[in-house]
Amino acid sequence: MISIIKNNKLQKGLVFVAIAFTLQSCFVAKDYKRPEIEETENLYRTDNLPSDSLSMADVSWKTLFTDPFLNQYIEEGLQNNMDVRIAIQQMIAAEAYAKQGKAGYLPSVSLGANATHQELSKNGQFGSLFGGGIDQYDITASLSWEADVWGKIRSNKRATTANYLQSVAAHQAVKTQLISNIAITYYQLLALDSQLEITKQTIETRKNSVKTIKALKDAGLTNQVAVDQNIAQYNSARALEVDIETAIFKTENTLSILLGKSAQKFERGSLTNQKIETELKLGVPSTLLSNRPDVMAAEYNLIQSFELTNVARSNFYPSLKLTASGGFQSLDLDNLINANSLFATIVGGLTQPIFNKRNLKTQKEVALAQQEQSLLQFKKALLVAGNEVSNALFTYTSETKKFEFRKNEVEALRKAEQNSDELLKNGYATYLDLLTARQSALSAELNIIDSKLQQLVSIVNLYEALGGGWQ
Known part of the structure; x- marks a missing residue:
């Protein structure tokens, strides 16, 4: 007889499982596949499209930058910068959610101890039997477990993992941008x-020119207007000196913030000694998918949205849950821990949502819209990345050409200034010729420094645009 009962229970259990897996054929959670993006091949706007996958982004920033002061400051910034530290905490929080997602396959288990006193009506059915009151004690363990029939738990696990990886990529993007900003x-x-x-x-x-022009005026070779104009030029240069010193002060304060320090003065090298000898290799555009942290973060966001759409779809189908409870229960505390006080309950069932105030349908529609939004953001991130690479490369090429023109300009204006000075002393030129030559020479010398700066900045921008720095 006992054998027959056990067989009947086994048969019912098999039928129950068979029904569940038959229903599963109606829905299977999809696996993520990277969407085909037609724009990838034409992301770079250049006459020489790269065919080699090697990119300067693969080079460590310690190799790219040769200035020891700069390398020291980048190292300090990566350790102390506030944005980096904030990104690390965001990564830790996302990791906690990822761990929770992985634990979705495990059952929920709880343990509790209870003491209950119930006063019964003396005129009631049980009050007359128990003298009006009942004391009951129990120690109960409960278990709840849901079978991942539709892949809902798996999809949720993948979504939390993608969210964690997105936070890691965001941290890498902060590092890349920080290195660029410090440099x-x-x-x-x-x-x-x-x-x-x-x-x-x-x-x-x-x-010295003011002294000379005064001497020429005393000799009757020029007039007071020439003296006043030279004095004005001298004071203009003094004012420019103050402006540059102010800019240096503010720029040092900016660097202090990047390094996570209070405002201070920094040791540094010279502009003429700055050399970046790394070859400017772009790599094929598809390398941006694995090098650019912001592009990787955008794809992880797409993966998360994709998996949450799977979860939203699976909510329309029945959930297979198993619950169990057991422990000790007794009316007498002294007999609580006793073999006769043992009890157990096991319940298994399918729950099919039917009407839920449109919540499930709304969740699915929102999930699909968010997935499409994430796809568009991913495509936009790629387009922006390609645009930044193109701009940085073109700027470097332009500034390199411009630098040669600036050098020729400075040489010519220096000669013009010297010749005008000599001609003025000998009475063959006016003071206006000399003033014009001097002002033009100073502007040209300042411009050539700016041109050199823009070359270096464009290389740093190209390095960042290709995704370098975080490796």
Whole structure:
């Protein structure tokens, strides 16, 4: 007889499982596949499309930058910068959710101890039997487990994992941007130092020129207007010196924030010694998918949305749950831990949602819309990445050409200034010729420094645009 009962229970259990897996054929959670993006091949706007997968992004920033001061500051920034530290905490929070998603396959287990006193009506059915009151004690363990019939738990696990990986990529993006910002700010300081040096030399030269022009006026070779114009140029250079010193002060404060430090002065090299010898290799556009942290983050966001859409679909189908409870229960505390006090309950069942105030349908529609939004954001991230690479490369090429023109301009204007000075002393030129030549020469010298700065900045921008720095 017992054998027959056991067989009947086994048969019912098999039928129950068979029904569940028959229903599963109606819905199977889909696996994510990277969407085909036609724009990938034409992301770079350049006459020489790269065919090699090697990219300068694969080079460590320690190799790219050769200035020891700059490398030291980048190292400090990666350790102390507030944005990096905030990103790390966001990554830790996302990791906790990812761990929770992985635990979705495990059952929920709880343990509790209870003491209950119930007063019964003396005129009631049980009050007359129990003297009006009942005391009951129990120690109960409960278990709840849901079978992942439709892949809902698996999809939720993948979604939380993608969210964690997105936070990791976001952290990498912060590091890449930080390295770029530190390098650009450092180069700006070096450029300002060079401009300040030239300005001080100009001030000294114009100070001597004022003495010379006064002597020429006393000799009757020029007039007071020439003297006043030279004095004005001298004071203009002094004012420019103050502006550059102010810019240096503010730029040092900017670097302090990037390094997570209080405002201070920084040791540094010189602009003329800055050399970046790494070959400017772009790599094929598809390498942006694995090098650019923001592009990777956008794809992980798409994966998360895709998996949450799977979860929203699976909510329309029945859930297979198993619950069990057991422990000790007794009316007498002294007999609580006793073999006769043992009890157990096991319940298994399918729950099919039928009417839920449109919540499930709304969740599915929202999930699909968010998935499409994430896809568009992913495509946009790729387009922006390609645009940044194109701009940085074109800027570097342009500034390299411009630098040669600036050098020729400075040489010509320096000669013009010297010749005008000699001609004025000998009475063959006016003071206006000399003033014009001097002002043009100073502007050209400041411009050539800026051109050198823009070359360095464009290389840093290209390195960041290709996804370099976080490896």
